[in-house]
Amino acid sequence: MFIKGIGxxxxxxxxxEAPALLYSAIxxxxxxxxxxxxxxxxxxxxxxxxxxxxxxxxxxxLIPCLLPGFDKPCIRVExxxxxxxxxxxxxxxxxxxxxxILVVGxxxxxxxxxxxxxxxxxxxxxxxxxxxxxxxxPAAYALMASEYFARYGRSPADLARVALKSHHNAxxxxxxxxxxxxxxxxxxxxxxxxxxPLRLLDCxxxxxxxxxxxxxxxxxxxRDVRILSCEMATDVIALSQRPDLTxxxxxxxxxxxxxxxxxxxxxxxxxxxxxxxxTINELISLxxxxxxxxxxxxQLDTSLGGPLPVNTDGGLKADGHPIxxxxxxxxxxxxxxxxxxxGARQxxxxxxxLAHNIGGSGGSAxxxxxxxxxxx
Amino acid sequence: MFIKGIGxxxxxxxxxEAPALLYSAIxxxxxxxxxxxxxxxxxxxxxxxxxxxxxxxxxxxLIPCLLPGFDKPCIRVExxxxxxxxxxxxxxxxxxxxxxILVVGxxxxxxxxxxxxxxxxxxxxxxxxxxxxxxxxPAAYALMASEYFARYGRSPADLARVALKSHHNAxxxxxxxxxxxxxxxxxxxxxxxxxxPLRLLDCxxxxxxxxxxxxxxxxxxxRDVRILSCEMATDVIALSQRPDLTxxxxxxxxxxxxxxxxxxxxxxxxxxxxxxxxTINELISLxxxxxxxxxxxxQLDTSLGGPLPVNTDGGLKADGHPIxxxxxxxxxxxxxxxxxxxGARQxxxxxxxLAHNIGGSGGSAxxxxxxxxxxx
Numbered sequence: 001m002f003i004k005g006i007g008x009x010x011x012x013x014x015x016x017e018a019p020a021l022l023y024s025a026i027x028x029x030x031x032x033x034x035x036x037x038x039x040x041x042x043x044x045x046x047x048x049x050x051x052x053x054x055x056x057x058x059x060x061x062l063i064p065c066l067l068p069g070f071d072k073p074c075i076r077v078e079x080x081x082x083x084x085x086x087x088x089x090x091x092x093x094x095x096x097x098x099x100x101i102l103v104v105g106x107x108x109x110x111x112x113x114x115x116x117x118x119x120x121x122x123x124x125x126x127x128x129x130x131x132x133x134x135x136x137x138p139a140a141y142a143l144m145a146s147e148y149f150a151r152y153g154r155s156p157a158d159l160a161r162v163a164l165k166s167h168h169n170a171x172x173x174x175x176x177x178x179x180x181x182x183x184x185x186x187x188x189x190x191x192x193x194x195x196x197p198l199r200l201l202d203c204x205x206x207x208x209x210x211x212x213x214x215x216x217x218x219x220x221x222x223r224d225v226r227i228l229s230c231e232m233a234t235d236v237i238a239l240s241q242r243p244d245l246t247x248x249x250x251x252x253x254x255x256x257x258x259x260x261x262x263x264x265x266x267x268x269x270x271x272x273x274x275x276x277x278x279t280i281n282e283l284i285s286l287x288x289x290x291x292x293x294x295x296x297x298x299q300l301d302t303s304l305g306g307p308l309p310v311n312t313d314g315g316l317k318a319d320g321h322p323i324x325x326x327x328x329x330x331x332x333x334x335x336x337x338x339x340x341x342x343g344a345r346q347x348x349x350x351x352x353x354l355a356h357n358i359g360g361s362g363g364s365a366x367x368x369x370x371x372x373x374x375x376x
Numbered sequence: 377m378f379i380k381g382i383g384x385x386x387x388x389x390x391x392x393e394a395p396a397l398l399y400s401a402i403x404x405x406x407x408x409x410x411x412x413x414x415x416x417x418x419x420x421x422x423x424x425x426x427x428x429x430x431x432x433x434x435x436x437x438l439i440p441c442l443l444p445g446f447d448k449p450c451i452r453v454e455x456x457x458x459x460x461x462x463x464x465x466x467x468x469x470x471x472x473x474x475x476x477i478l479v480v481g482x483x484x485x486x487x488x489x490x491x492x493x494x495x496x497x498x499x500x501x502x503x504x505x506x507x508x509x510x511x512x513x514p515a516a517y518a519l520m521a522s523e524y525f526a527r528y529g530r531s532p533a534d535l536a537r538v539a540l541k542s543h544h545n546a547x548x549x550x551x552x553x554x555x556x557x558x559x560x561x562x563x564x565x566x567x568x569x570x571x572x573p574l575r576l577l578d579c580x581x582x583x584x585x586x587x588x589x590x591x592x593x594x595x596x597x598x599r600d601v602r603i604l605s606c607e608m609a610t611d612v613i614a615l616s617q618r619p620d621l622t623x624x625x626x627x628x629x630x631x632x633x634x635x636x637x638x639x640x641x642x643x644x645x646x647x648x649x650x651x652x653x654x655t656i657n658e659l660i661s662l663x664x665x666x667x668x669x670x671x672x673x674x675q676l677d678t679s680l681g682g683p684l685p686v687n688t689d690g691g692l693k694a695d696g697h698p699i700x701x702x703x704x705x706x707x708x709x710x711x712x713x714x715x716x717x718x719g720a721r722q723x724x725x726x727x728x729x730l731a732h733n734i735g736g737s738g739g740s741a742x743x744x745x746x747x748x749x750x751x752x
Contacts, residue, residue, distance in 0.1 A: 042469075048433065049427070049433065051425070051427040051428050051433075051496075051499055052427050052428055052431070052433075054503065055428070055495065055496070055498065055499040055503070055507060056499060056503055057424065057425065057427075057428075057454060057456055057496075057499040057500055058454070058455060058456035058499065058500040058501075058613065058735055058736050058739055058740070060454075060455055060462075060610065060739075060740060061455075061456070061500075061610060061611075061612075061613040061735060061736060061739025061740055062613070063610060064610045064611055064612045064613075064739070065612045065613065065614070065617070070610070071609050071610055071611060071625075071626070071629050072609075072610065073465060073607075073608035073609065073610065074455075074608075074610045074740065075453050075454075075455055075462045075465070075466055075608075075740075076453065076454040076455060077451050077452065077453055077454075078433060078434070078436075078451075078452045078453075078454060079434060079436055079437075079450075079451055079452060080433060080434035080437070086436075086451045089449060089451070090451055090466065090470070093418075093469075093470040093473045094466070094469040094470055096472045096473075097469045097472075119431065120427075120431070122431065123427055123431040123432060123433040123434065124433055124434040124437075125434075127430065127431070127432055131431060231449075232449035232450075232451075233447050233448075233449065234436065234437060234439060234440045234446070234447055234448065234449065234450045235437075235440055235447060236437075236440045236441045237434065237437040237438070237440075237441065238441070241441070249447075250447070253447050359434055359437060360434050360437060363434055363436075363437030363440070364434070364436060364437055364450065
């Protein structure tokens with residue numbers, strides 16, 4: 001399995017509505033893959049909260065409007081913030097049946113009131129024990145951060161360094177939500193408290209955007225990147241049913257499956273896109289996926305020049321988090337790196353990249369491992 | 377590919393919430409298949425408007441709560457009223473990767489205000505040319521009915537006979553929404569006009585319910601039913617972009633693909649479950665799928681004892697239309713018939729059955745053809 005084409009829009013508060021965003025991303029991916037719409041055997045659309053914010057469901061039926069004459073199978077796949085990863089996973093499991101599958105994700109969030117967005121995002125969580133008790137997502141991740149601090153003797157300063165790195169990387173990514181926004185450590189540490197101990201700059205923003213991939217069964221050329229593995233896991237969604245808030249069982253399971261299927265180890269990974277909806281989650285996820293011992297992630301050097309660059313384009317935190325697109329955009333970022341086309345944020349000699357995408361507070365997760373280069 | 381187990385709840389205005397409905401249907405299917413949760417390789421959840429009505433997205437993450445210890449891949453698939461068919465289609469395309477896939481659909485509609493339900497249902501239609509103009513679904517299908525009457529010289533009496541047959545069949549189905557509700561022709565013809573020419577009893581009801589299937593790669597026993605084909609098509613969603621309102625292009629395309637893949641003809645079909653969200657759609661769909669000439673469906677004998685029994689359990693019209701479940705329940709009905717276990721509504725010697733599930737006013741459609749019997 002290969003990724004033959006990638007496309008994405010800028011992320012941010014954009015003027016375009018969902019159909020225009022989808023169109024831009026699809027056009028980019030199809031052109032990059034050097035195929036036409038007739039070569040696409042099926043299309044999988046990822047979107048999370050278009051139904052609540054814009055009363056747009058059935059978003060798969062937009063594809064025949066955008067690609068005149070297209071009548072191939074299209075479905076919408078949703079798994080909260082892991083919708084993009086779940087769409088990718090679905091495509092990889094179907095690729096035995098099709099030569100090429102188009103996977104495209106979109107979210108249009110900035111036009112809605114922020115209270116409506118917060119309410120819609122909460123739909124990823126448990127209805128009874130979370131939504132009805134007011135446990136919105138910043139609160140869920142704040143609970144994890146508090147537990148993590150207490151168990152491992154960590155502090156908000158450890159989170160601030162994650163945010164600082166992401167904003168630094170986003171400043172090298174012209175498509176990022178926070179491109180050209182200078183953020184210093186004191187800006188992060190003085191930003192308003194959203195839900196203690198999480199501050200505003202620990203949180204990913206409300207972004208619009210779309211991203212697309214063309215997946216192909218066969219390799220057509222040296223720019224095609226191989227999917228070594230793409231694996232999904234699920235877990236109970238209610239935090240109250242989990243044995244431990246300082247690690248992510250669903251990430252551990254998905255990563256184990258992905259590394260086993262790829263037949264490589266953690267040390268083989270040259271860079272990773274990790275689901276940092278909140279800064280604490282980058283740390284917990286790296287640990288749960290086995291990149292270091294529990295509690296040790298703050299000591300990892302995850303900068304662009306370090307041994308394991310993480311969230312090279314700014315992550316969800318600073319590149320932006322248009323939810324249905326986020327898990328797919330992670331792959332577009334890996335592909336650019338593995339093609340050695342990532343410009344100022346290129347990781348030297350990047351050959352193997354990992355993407356990690358979580359739904360809700362850890363009810364679902366997808367881990368994908370890609371390999372680029374002439375001999376894949 | 378085989379269907380090894382089926383389960384469903386009663387359809388109607390029920391007390392249970394979505395998780396309980398899911399659980400009942402899953403338990404039925406898993407027991408019927410004589411497998412345990414550990415034998416399930418992946419799960420596909422179909423749901424349409426839980427996000428809008430109950431702020432329940434990420435419904436796939438309910439599965440690990442319902443099946444303790446389950447951590448396999450689960451996704452939610454949505455394609456408006458074809459969500460169930462789309463989930464089934466997805467599973468069939470993935471079945472090369474898994475021994476067994478659980479497909480389960482659910483919808484909880486009766487607890488919401490009817491205006492909220494109408495608004496949420498409209499999310500299947502085009503935002504710009506339909507939702508913003510007030511073209512809710514009864515209006516869209518009323519436009520089709522008006523055009524159909526004008527072109528073929530038909531009248532409301534032709535629709536009333538469709539409803540009468542469905543209510544008759546539902547009275548033989550203890551799980552139907554309208555079981556034990558006697559409906560006479562004059563009740564239909566005197567029911568309130570919803571959107572002219574459609575009356576209340578031309579419309580499917582607002583139902584709660586769930587239905588589940590266990591799909592398996594291998595056949596385990598004589599009760600297993602073979603999936604000869606399951607094919608999907610898409611079309612532009614806006615009615616204003618369609619060349620003709622009196623036929624369904626998406627049904628024609630999906631049916632052609634399904635018959636081609638199954639290698640059988642229309643005459644080989646012993647019974648059909650056709651997407652009758654409104655009575656007019658049963659007629660248009662039968663014609664578009666090639667069971668008769670355009671305009672001739674009112675002359676077909678689709679009763680239980682006739683040459684082509686249609687909607688043997690009452691259809692969406694009288695069995696009920698809990699949307700995410702409907703397309704999956706169509707298959708449970710076919711399986712019962714092909715096992716010769718359908719009781720009072722059994723079609724004699726039923727061997728080949730067809731299910732047809734449409735999204736919105738025809739933006740997506742799935743047609744499945746099943747074969748039962750000892751030698752499949």
